[in-house]
Structures are given as C-alpha cells and as structure tokens.
Amino acid sequence: MAPPLDRRHFLKGAAALGAAPLIGGLQACGGSDATPASGNLDESAGFDYPLALPLPFAHGVASGDPLRDRVIIWTRITETTPSADEIAVRWEVSETPDFARVLRSGTQRTNAARDWTVKVDVTQLAPASSYYYRFHAFGRTSITGRTRTAPDSAVDSLRIAVLSCSSYWSSWWSGLGHLADRNDLDLVIHCGDYIYDFVDQDEEVRARKDAKDTALPDYRDWLNIGELRRRYALWRSDPNNLRAHQQHPWFIVWDNHDLDEDYGNELATPFDGEQSTTTLAQTTQVFWEWTPSRPVKADGSGEFILVDDGSYPAPEDSQRVWRRLPYGPLLDVFGVDTQIGLPGHGLTMDASHLPSGNSLMGRTQFEWLTQSMRASAEAGVTWRLVNNQTWLAPADVPDLVEGLPPLPKIGISRWSDYPEERAALLQNLRGDHGAGSRVRNNIVVSGDAHGNLASDLIESTALLGAYVSGLPVPNPRPGSTAANVLAGFGRATTGNLGPLNLREASVGVEFAPSSMGRGGGDELLANALQLEPGSAATVAGTRLLELALIALNKNIQFLEWVDHGYGIVHLTADRAVFEYWWQDKLTPGSPDVLGRQMIAWAQTDSSGLVARFQDQIDDVTAHGLAVAPTRGTRVADPAPLTQTLAPR
Template identity: 35%
Template sequence: MASVSLAATGALTGEGCEGAARGAGATGWAQESSESGSMTKADTGERMAGRGCHRGRGLRYRPRTMLTRRDLLAGVGASVALGAVSAGCDDTSTPMADSGAPPVDGGPPIDMVDFLHGVASGDPLPDRVILWTRVTPRMGVMGTATVRWETSSTPDFATVTGSGTFVTTAARDYTVKVDVAGLTAGTTYYYRFSVGSTRSPVGRTRTAPSGSVDRLRFAVVSCSSFAHGYFHAYRDLAERADLDAVVHLGDYIYEFQNYLYGNVRTYDPPTAVVTLSDYRRRYAHYRRDADLRAAHQQHPFIAIWDDHEFANNAWRDGADNHFPKTEGMWSVRKAAAMQAYFEWMPIREQPDGRIWRRFAFGNLVDLMMLDTRVWGRSMQEVEPSNNPSRALLGADQEQWLLSNVSSTTARWKVIGQQVQIGPIRPDLNADGWEGYPVARTRFLQALATMRSSNVAVLTGDIHSSWAMDIAIDPFTPSAYNPTTGAGSLGVEFITPAITSPGDHPDAVLATLLSQNPHLRWGDPGLRGFYILDCTPERLQASWYLLPAGSIEQRERQRTAFASAWSTLHEANRLSPGGEPAAPRANPPALAPAEPA
C-alpha cells in the first residue's frame, strides 16, 4: 500500500495593491525602488505597449552593432522568501497545521464539484511522486472538500495499489497535492481523484529508476505565452508514450495584461497579475487549456520558474515589470507569486521558497534544477560590470551545484536552468549568465579545475533553438578550438518556446553562426521542444518544431523533426546527431482522456 505525505504551503495573509492598467507611452527606461517607491532614475512614463518588448530574456543594453535582440526596461525592488512545510501521515493526508483550514466538518454535497483543471504529477523520485488536482465547486461556494486519491498499475484500475484522502479549502485555492510514497522505481502508475461519485480524469505518471539504467527520455520545454497562440507542442508531448518526464524550464505563465504582449488569445484576469488572487486566476486560466492539461495528464513534470511567473526580468529584490507606486511592495508580490506557483504546480516544496533541487535517475543521469531568477540574483545591469559581488545563483546555491557536480557518480551531469550560459554575438544578453561575467567565469573555471566530464546544460528563456559548446572564452582561438573541441567544458542545449516569439529573423542565422564558433546549430524563432535521449554512450537532443505561423491556428498543428545534436561520453563537445533516436518499443499505455 502506498503512503502519502502532505506537500503544501500555508495561506499567505495580505495581498499587494491592485496593478493599474498599463498604458502606451514612453520608450525610455526607468529604475525604481520597489519597497519605497522612490525613483533612482528619471521615470520616463508608463509600461511600453504594442512593441513586443517583454520577452523575458534580456534587458536594454548598448549593442555592439545595430543588430539587437530586444528593447526592455530595468528595475529594482525587495524580496521575501515563502516557507513551505510538509507533514507525514499513513494513507490519509490532512491540511498542514498552520494553513488556517477549518476542521473537517462536512463539505460540498456529493457531485457538486468538478475537476475542471485536470490532473498533474511531478518531481518523480524512485519511491514517490507528487500528484495534483483542483476541485471547483459548482455553486461557487465551498467550505472544505475531502478528495480521495487512488493509484493503480493499470489505467482501468482493476487493482488499486494505493489510496488516501486530502482535505482542501480556499486557503490553498482548493488545490490538492499529495506526495505518494512507497512506490516502485522505474514504474508507470495511473492515478485519479474523486469527490463522492465525481471522478477526475485518469492521470499517468512514472517514478524515477534506480540502479543501472540504460536509457532515459525527457522532453524539454519553456515559455508558453497564452496570448501568442495555441499550445500544439504540449499536445504533441501528450501523445508521446515513451517519456520519463517533461522538464519545464520556466515561463510557464506570463503576467501581462491583454494585448500588451500577444493578441491571438486573451487572458483571465484581463489585467496584469499582481496579487495572490490574480496569480491564482492566471494559473487557473492556463490549466483550462486542453493541450496543457493533456500534457500534464500523461507525464510527470519537473519544473522551475523563470521571470514571468513573477514579473518580467525579475531578480531577487525586484523586477523591471513591477511598479511599486501602483502595485505595492515587491516582497508581497513575490510571495504571492510563489504561493500560487506552489499551489498550482506539481512540485515538491522546500523551505523558504527554494526550488533548486536534484533528481537521480539511477547511474545514468543526475538532473540538477537551478533557480537563476529570484533566489540569489543581483539586479541586471545595462552594462554588466566585473563587480565580484554580483551574483546569479547566490553563494549557497552555487556551492550546492558545484558540490553535486563534483560528487555525483552518474554518467551524465545535467543542469536544468533558465538563462543561456553561452554568449551569442553580436548582442550582449544582460539577463543571462553573460550579464554576470564574474559569476559565469567562476563557475566555468570550477568545472575546468575539477576536470568534470559529461556536463550538459538545458536552457530555455530565449524563445529559440540552439546547440553550442560551453567554453570560458569561445571567441579566443587559444582558449577554444571549434574543430577539435579543445577548451569546451560541456554542451548547452537551448529549447525553443512553446508559443512565445523569437528574436532573430531567419536572414541573420548565417551571420550568427559565422560570428560564434561555439554555436553549432540554431533556429531563431520556430516554436516547439526537444527530446533529450540519454544512454551511457551519448546524450542526444532532437528538436521538433512547428511550421511558421502555425501557433496562431486553432486547428491542430504538429511538430516535425528539425535537427539533432549529440555529445559523446567524455567528449565534452557537440557532434552532429544525425537522425533522432527511435522511440521506446512498447511503452506503457497512455491514460484515457475521459474519467475511468
């Protein structure tokens, strides 16, 4: 019988000020003190509108040539960390002690709730996995709801392998999240929830393997702007039965109001999200999308946030898209965004809002997921300096990462994170690792010193596809040789956006490749994902992209194979991957689309 422990955050008291509607206007940039509201540079007006400016990757900088990536704002603020607590139990979960939930004294009438937001799972370990759903009262009012969960080895639930109950309330937005333990490593499970006779769709998940592992397959995704189009790539993933997990590198939601950034579909709420209620509504809106629900239904997600789960170009103590005069203290908004994320995402929570964590997939892969966004990041600089105090990860996270890289015995050291570590000329990405040159050099020099092989970095954020070698200085021939790979410390695979727009026109691709010797392949703007196929001999990333313009079409569109690149065991450099790795033979059955 499986056991369960509660994975939940408590209720957060107090919400920030409602955000004012963004207006069109000035094209300059401003910096503000998010806590006090005082100005540190001249305020040139309101948010930029109608310019496609908020891409979430860089901020305004002085380009080396006339070719630029985008034109953004910069800002400052202050932060708070949100705590998370877990409590164990046998097979019935209860609200955490400080959640503010009333005792179980009834609930909605049987059959008076719906599972409108589907089911999800995540953070697989060899013996446990997070299961998630949300109940919606049909009458709009509900005190408590006791939700039953069940697991099975088959989609028809002929044999129930585990069960329990979870009591949810408005304090956690009626979300349900259980950490089901006592599972078998490397095994597919089916799960479902029910209230009375009302059942959720059946979900499908998989635990991480242990011991000797000969193959793993992950889908790697990021950046799903609802306003820019339809989530066809998520639907493609839902139809793949042979994935071990979906790795989501952030920008799962976007915080903007309608028509500021994208106009294919509209948001709920229609204004920018600032308060806890706003963020909850935005997640609920996303999870009504059938394609996203289908992807969650079929695969466990391993997710991290980027900036748009908070506000554009967020950092530890502020964001360029946060305006304290109209939106209140950044610390309150940041805490609200964290709480909504933990409520709505199938993530195993840790203290103080920390999401950097490690997943072991037997002896084949150690996956280390980072927070380059709001844990330790210093404010972005338009002209990045060599100030050694400027941090991207923070000292504790950086030490944790280097310790794991040096101590792991897994064949492949895979780092999942948000922003690109390799530079792409002629631009300067001040929001990426290049904007923190001392921190970037320190990390890469540590890799070189420990002579760590088989490092692969998975990156999202920049809405385009790239495969590149990682070198401390890829532009100096004595430091990096693209022909032999000398000087390369590992490889970086950058996944495209699900829908968010790319930067570069196709016409400049040849120029970018010629100016960046470490850049082996790229696509500047098509949407999609890549499949990371892992064996003891090699890692292969195979990109699957949608045709241009297809995300704006409601009718089903499908991705197609575009390119594959590999890194061989101990090569620490890229090689052309040829054809994509074949899917697994006879994978476990997908979950049925309707409640079983």
C-alpha cells in the same frame, strides 16, 4: 519588475481588482469543517473562471518530481463558491488505467489557504514503473493521470522532453498536444516562464473566450494573489497543456515571468501599478500551490521535504527551488535558480565565493550545485543534466581576444552580466582552482531567449583563441512553416582535426529548444520593420541575425530563431541525442516537425575517421549518422480521457 526588453531593443536597433471571482480568497459562510455530501458545482448562474473539465476537477490532474519510490500527484477542487472551510479529497493509485487493483490510497483535506489544491507525496512505489492515479470528491471522480517513477538501477535509455516560455496568448500550443501523445517519456522538464504575466503586443494570437480586453484579468498582468492564482487556472484550461500534465511527470523551475511581483503591461490597461498588491513571496507561494513540485528544505541543501503520511507537502521557504532528481546510474537531474537573485527582486546574494563582482546564484546555491555535480561524477553516474533558466554559453557580442577590456554586450542572456560566476562554474567543472578532478558529461537545458540553440560550454567570450569550431552552413532541414526554409545555421563538421581536439575547452553542452509560444527573432524583427510576421522577408532577416551570432560565437553549434516547440533528450550509456521538434504556433493542431538532431558522446573515441570527444555537441550527420527520430523502449498505455474537454 518591468517587462524585459533586451531582445526587442536589440532587434529594433539592428533593423534601422478584477471583476471575476477570486476563488482562492473565499471562505465558507457557515464556518463548518465538515465536507458536504455535494459541493456547489452548478455553473449556470454566471460563474466565470477559467475551466476545462466538469467541476470540481476542472483543471485536470498532474504529477511531478518523481523519485525511485515516490511521486507528487496534484489536482484542485473548484466550486462556484466554497461549500465548507475544508474539503476532503480521496486519491487512488493503480498499476493499470482501469484501477482493477488499487495499490495506494488515502484522503487529504484542502482549504482556501492553499487555494483548494491537493498535493500528495505518494510513497512505496516501485522504481522505473508507470502508475495511474485519480481523485474523488462530492461523489465525482477526476480524469485519470499517468506518471512514472525514476529508476534506481541501470536502464537502457531515458527520454526527457524539454520546453520553456509557454505563453498562452502567443500560441495554440500544438507542441503540448504532441507531447501528451508520446508514450515513451520518462520526464518533462520546464525551464521557466511556466506562466506569463502580460500579453506581448506582437503576439495577440488568442484569448480566453476570444476576449482581448485588458480590463479583464485573463488578458493583462495580475493585480493580486487571487488574479495570480487565476493565471495558473487559465493555463490549465488549455486542452493541450492539461493533457500533457495528465500523461507525464514534470520537473519545473521558475523564471522572470513566473515571479513578476510588479504590475506592468505592453498593452494599455485601465489600471496602474499602484493598485497591485502582489509580492514576491506570493508568486513563489502560488508556484508551489499550482505545480506538482516537491518542496525542499529551507537550509539551502537542496534536499527534499519528504512527506510520508499523505499530508500536504508545504515548503519551509517558498523562495527555495533548486533541487536534484536522481535517475539511477545513467542520470542525475538538477534544477537551479538563476532568476530570484536578480536585482529587481530586492534580495541580497552572497558573492563571497567570487573574487569580485556580483553573484546570480549566491554562494549557497553555487556550492550546492558544484559539489553535487562532483559527487554525482564520483559516484559513477554517466550524465548530469541541469534544468536552467537562460542561455549559459556565450551568445552575444564577442571580445576580440582574452585580456582586453570586454566589449559592450547586447544582453541576450543575463549571464552576460555575470561572466565571473559563469567562468567560476565552468572552471570548477574542469577541475581548475583546486576543485579536483574534471566533471564530464554535463548537459545544460535552457530557455528564456525563445531561440533554438546548441552550444559547447566555454567561459571565454573571445573571438580569437585556442578553441576552434567548424564553419557555419545553412540547416538543410525546413521549419514548421512554408516560409521557414533552411531553418537556421549549424556547423557541418566538428572542427576537430582527426585525433586533435580543438574544442577541448568545453566542459559540457547546452541544449535550448526555443519556446512554447513566446516570439523569437522573426516576430520582433517583423514588428520593428512593420512587416508581416512569418513572411519570407522577416525569415530572411532573421537568417542574417543567426549567421552573425553563430559566426561571432564560436561555441554555438546550431542556432535557429524563428520556429517554436519543444525538445527531446534521449540518453543512453554511450550517447545523448538532442532533437528540436517544431510546430506552427499560429495554427491549431499543427504537425510535429523534426528541425535538427544533435549528439554528444559519453566516452572519447578518436579511433574513427571523425573523433568522438566528450562535452561537445555536434550535428549527427557530422559523425556519419542519419537523421532519424529516437524512440523509447519503455512504453506505457496512455491515461484515458473519459470526460469532454470544454475550455470556458
């Protein structure tokens, strides 16, 4: 699949086999199944592989996909050369970071077929509880990880971090360091592009060992499954990323850069695509190997494969990723796949649920999502949150009025090419077309476009119509750099008239907190105009772009396309608060800056001076609230980092 260039083309127009060891494919010479007492852990003989901690647990630990009574824990065994066909790894779980009392333990054997990764579905845990875990092999112990199970009864709040598009080469990932330092999070959601295939020519910020050489596998697209696995190792060699996984459970879906089976680079390389042997099946296989994700059944039901005996939880079909995490009566979390169905992957998507046109999701996934969200609402769950890859709400060239032929679209989001399915999804939530009662309190969190977006969810792309918003004004808050003043545009008012709901067409809200590194509008604009990235001129040009998009797309309530970072979703029984947290991606250890705070209400209340309507996202100040960072009430001690992080 060729690198996507939609946004770059748009902004420019608007402006005028590797030499390193492939550990996953190596086998032990002796063919013995017995684990040796000590592994091959001496790095002194020129061993070259992305690492951060001492062998064999050089890539740290991670956890993910928590349920009320179980969670996946992960690590990897790394040796200079494998010392046996299989390695036995012992794991332990405790309620305290000192492991004074081990609650659960066991042993799992790993091998080259799964790239020496260890994934355990730890069972018999208590709901809404924090736990600590670690691994042992070759007489050595991993760092300690911290995780948290989902609740199964009412809790006062839930706190979820959201990020996407985490490009190692584009940023120092200060935001991941700040995420690691937060002790009140329930879950970290990644919306895709968890890894990247190629280096962006505009964003050569850093490289492993400062080697910006496309002959090396750590600075170009992968050529085979060994180099693909190595890419995950490179990502896990970053201290901030490693610590963020150490401290919190994650819920991850993939996007286009994760599933790139075709060789392609923006920087010139000494290789061509004919040398690549990577397949789509390998990209999804390695995703399951290297992420702490719980696989689902192959039947498209979205139901988990639950492993109770401590064995490795292997997927039945590695290309199925959509799934649901129940978080008690306050929240259901859904993960969807709006990537693998794109034409470049060569799969045929069943579009029989649509009157005509193409399907991005396929009928099986579409029906699973709509039926599951309806069942969630009927069960009385307050909020539904969808982990989605790319902006769902309209954010493009609008049509003038409904009924006329649509105008050509720029393609900021792939949903511009699938308007019929987007309309069917949102109409289903509204209860149209015989779907039944309306499903309310829907939140979509998205990535891909590398910009900060808050939007109502409407299907209409018409500029003129019954839906009305307030006028856009500059954001009074600054960004993470001195040049990024008045960071973006938002709407100061709700646009509603007293108890009159002029945004009733919205069936939910969308929250997209930029990217964890990959460049936004200002960097692409700087490249097009040959200006200094981050300069006042490029920021000013991006402000014009933001103003045009928010003015032409009335559903957008906030837009900022310069800064980068992550978001926080703070959920209670009566409201959802959304925070955009930004860091200067070019500066290691950049401070956390709260760039904007938005709110959505769980119940309609039109008795006050400013009505509160469900399924609408507003600036907190539009409701007379002060901007103040939210904080969680359930806090757990951090997992200790008892080993020195030394990226190499």
